[in-house]
Amino acid sequence: MASARDSFDAALIPGMRERLAEGYARFRAAEARAIAQAAPPEAGGSLGRYRNRDCPACGTAAPAEAILTNHGIDIVGCPGCGLAYARQVMEESADAARYQASELDIEAMRLRCSGPYLELETARARYYLDRLAEHAGAPGTLLDIGCGTGTTLVEAQARGWRVLGLEPGRAAAAVARERLGEAGRDRVIEGYFPDDLPAGERRFDAITILDVLEHFVDPIGFLRVIARHLAPGGRLFVQVPNWDSLLVQLEGKASSVICTGHWSHFSPATLPALLARAGYRCLHVETVVSEADRIEAFPLAAQQAVVSRLRPGEAWAGVDRAARAARLHGLGLSYKLIGVFAPG
Numbered sequence: 113m114a115s116a117r118d119s120f121d122a123a124l125i126p127g128m129r130e131r132l133a134e135g136y137a138r139f140r141a142a143e144a145r146a147i148a149q150a151a152p153p154e155a156g157g158s159l160g161r162y163r164n165r166d167c168p169a170c171g172t173a174a175p176a177e178a179i180l181t182n183h184g185i186d187i188v189g190c191p192g193c194g195l196a197y198a199r200q201v202m203e204e205s206a207d208a209a210r211y212q213a214s215e216l217d218i219e220a221m222r223l224r225c226s227g228p229y230l231e232l233e234t235a236r237a238r239y240y241l242d243r244l245a246e247h248a249g250a251p252g253t254l255l256d257i258g259c260g261t262g263t264t265l266v267e268a269q270a271r272g273w274r275v276l277g278l279e280p281g282r283a284a285a286a287v288a289r290e291r292l293g294e295a296g297r298d299r300v301i302e303g304y305f306p307d308d309l310p311a312g313e314r315r316f317d318a319i320t321i322l323d324v325l326e327h328f329v330d331p332i333g334f335l336r337v338i339a340r341h342l343a344p345g346g347r348l349f350v351q352v353p354n355w356d357s358l359l360v361q362l363e364g365k366a367s368s369v370i371c372t373g374h375w376s377h378f379s380p381a382t383l384p385a386l387l388a389r390a391g392y393r394c395l396h397v398e399t400v401v402s403e404a405d406r407i408e409a410f411p412l413a414a415q416q417a418v419v420s421r422l423r424p425g426e427a428w429a430g431v432d433r434a435a436r437a438a439r440l441h442g443l444g445l446s447y448k449l450i451g452v453f454a455p456g
Contacts, residue, residue, distance in 0.1 A: 116235075116238070116239050116242065117239060117400055117441065118434070119235040119238075119239070120232045120233070120235040120236040120239065120400075120401070121400070121401055121402050121404075121437060122232060122401075123402050123403055123404040123405040123406070123433065123437060124402070124404070124433065124434060124437055125232075128228060128232070129405065131227075131228040132223075132226075132228050132229065135222060135223040135226050135228075135229065136223065138219050138222065138223070139216075139220060139222070139223045140368070141219075142216045142218075142219040142220075143216055143219075143368065143371075145215065145216075146210070146214065146215070146216040147183055147371045147372050147373075148183070150183075150202065150210060150372040150373065151183040151184045151185070151372055152183075152184040152185065152200055152202075154184055155183060155184025155185075156184075157183075157184070157372075159202070159206050159209070159210065160202050160203045160207070161202075161203050162185075162200040162201060162202055162203070163200070163201060164199055164200055165199065165200075165201055165329070167190040167192060167193065167195060167197060168195070168197055168329065168330060168331055168332065168375070168376055169190065169193050169195045169197075169331075169332065169376075169382070169385070169386045169389060170190060170192045170193040170195075171192075172190050172192030172193065174188050174190075174199045175188050175189070175190075175191055178199070179196060180364060180365050180370070181365070182365040182370045182371070183371065183372055184200070185198050185199070185372065186198070186199040186200065187370060187377065193382065193385060194379075194381065194382055194385075195376065195377075195378070195382045195385075195386065196376070196377040196379075196382075197375060197376045197377060198375045198376070201329045201375050202372065202373075204329070207327075207329075207373070208280075208304075210373065217281055217283055217284075218283070220284075221261070221284065221287065224260065224261045224284075224287075225261060225287060230263065233263045234263055234266075234267065236400075237263045237264045237266075237267040237268075238267055239400075240264070240320070240322075240349060240351070240450065241264075241267055241268055241271060243349070243396060243398075243450070243452060244318060244320075244347060244349050244452060246452075247347055247395045247396060247452045247454070248317065248318055248345075248347045248452075249317070249345060250272075251268070251271055251272040251273040251274075251317075252273065252274065252316075252318070253273070253274045253275075253313070253315075253316045253317050253318070253343070254268050254273040254274070254275050254276070254316060254317065254318045254319070254320065255275075255276050255277075255305075255309075255316040255318070255319045255320070255341070256268075256275065256276070256277045256278070256319075256320045256322075257278050257305045257319065257320070257321045257324055257338075258279060258280070258321065258322065258323070258324040259277030259278060259279045259284075259285075259288055259300065260279060260281075260284050260322075261284050261288050262277060262284075262287065262288025262289075262291045262292060262296075262300060263291075264277075264320055264322065265288060265291075265292060265299070265300070266291050266292060269292065269295065273318070275292075275299055276299055276300075276301070276309075276310075276313060276316075277299065277300040277301065278300075278301050278303055278304065278305050278309070279300060279301070279302060279303075280302070280303065280304055281302075282302055285300050285301070285302040288300040298310075305337075305338075306337055306341060309341075314341060315342065315343040315346070316341060316342060317342075317343050317345070317346050317347070318346060318347050318348075318349065319338055319341065319342060319346070319347075319348050320348075320349040321338070321348070321350055321351070322349075322350075322351040323351055323352065325350060325352050325376070325378070326352050326353060326374045326375065326377065327373055327374065327375065328375065328376075329375050331376055331390075332386065332389055332390045335348075335386075335387065335390035335391075335392065336390050336391060339390070339455045342455055345454075346454070346455070347395070347452055347453070347454055348387075348392065348452070348453045348454070348455075349450070349451075349453075350383070350387075350451045350452075350453065351448055351449070351450045352378045352383065352448070352449050353369040353374070353377070353378075353447070353448065353449070354378070354379065354380070354399050354444070354445070354446060354447055354448055354449035355369075355377035355378055355379045355382070356379040356380060356399075356422055356444055356445055356449075357399075357403070357446060357447045357448075358403075358407055358415065358418055358419065358422075358440060358445040358446075359407050359447055360447070361418045361421075361422065362407065362410045362414060362415065362418055378449060379444075379449070380397055380399065380444040380449060383397065383449055383451060384397055384451065384453075387451070387453050391455055391456065392453040392454060392455055392456075393453065393454055393455075393456060394451060394452075395451075395452045395453060395454055396451060396452040397449070397450070397451040398441065398444075398449075398450060398451075399440070399441055399444050399445065399446035399448060399449050399450070400441065400446055400450060401446055401447040401448045402436070402437035402440045402441065402446050402447065403440075403446070403447045404433045404436045404437040405433065407440075412428075415428055416428045419443070419445070422443075422445065423443050423444075423445070426443060
């Protein structure tokens with residue numbers, strides 16, 4: 113591997129796609145059924161009603177023209193701040209109910225507890241904790257909101273952090289407790305932030321939200337609440353899908369990123385801008401997980417067209433897959449977007 117960033121990039125690990133294939137096939141099939149069920153009633157969904165909204169970042173009125181429409185939801189680009197977001201959003205109670213036990217939850221647990229997935233997730237957690245350490249003090253208290261099966265907690269605890277995880281999914285919370293061992297009994301809570309935080313634990317030296325922010329209809333409100341729970345000198349680590357991802361842009365409405373529940377779509381430009389509106393300053397931003405192998409399925413001319421649109425004047429080249437992956441990272445066009453932020 114050329115760098116630690118490559119250690120969790122399935123595109124660059126021989127045989128990893130094949131090892132993940134069966135689990136992802138089952139998960140994607142369940143996901144497709146869940147997305148269809150959660151669509152607006154006008155598009156055949158059955159979980160709850162939707163409402164229209166304006167830009168969740170700057171409040172500018174939603175434009176009439178959509179970038180694309182998928183599952184009955186219009187993705188629009190804000191003419192004021194550039195954020196891409198879903199014009200229609202599900203009512204809060206119905207949206208929260210989607211995270212309870214379901215067929216999708218079962219398949220997600222099967223995938224996330226599989227050997228190859230855990231290998232990637234563990235390497236990713238180590239890389240993320242290294243990035244956090246570059247901008248934080250010595251390990252202190254760390255809260256992982258939406259901790260899933262607990263990989264970040266396990267790795268952070270091994271580095272000396274006192275960890276706490278909040279997870280709305282019952283199955284995932286149970287797995288995270290088991291993985292943390294004896295400490296897991298009271299360090300993983302099935303519940304929501306901030307209502308279910310223990311009474312004696314309200315401020316943290318670091319808070320992580322991995323694939324969480326995009327699920328909030330009011331991301332700025334959520335981020336402002338987080339800021340109140342950061343100790344002086346505290347840091348926030350964020351991971352979201354990257355709207356500028358070359359793969360996402362090539363796939364368009366076929367991308368799994370464009371789905372019910374993903375209410376906002378962030379890029380390397382709009383994520384720091386949104387955090388700034390919420391009162392944070394940006395310490396670090398980068399993109400990870402190249403998906404270089406999946407991009408190869410598209411014609412080179414289509415790849416170059418997207419790169420030229422997103423990064424005018426930049427050529428798209430690379431003599432081999434590793435070089436193309438490095439180029440994607442350098443241009444901010446990889447699949448995931450991460451950042452470290454501080455209040456103030």
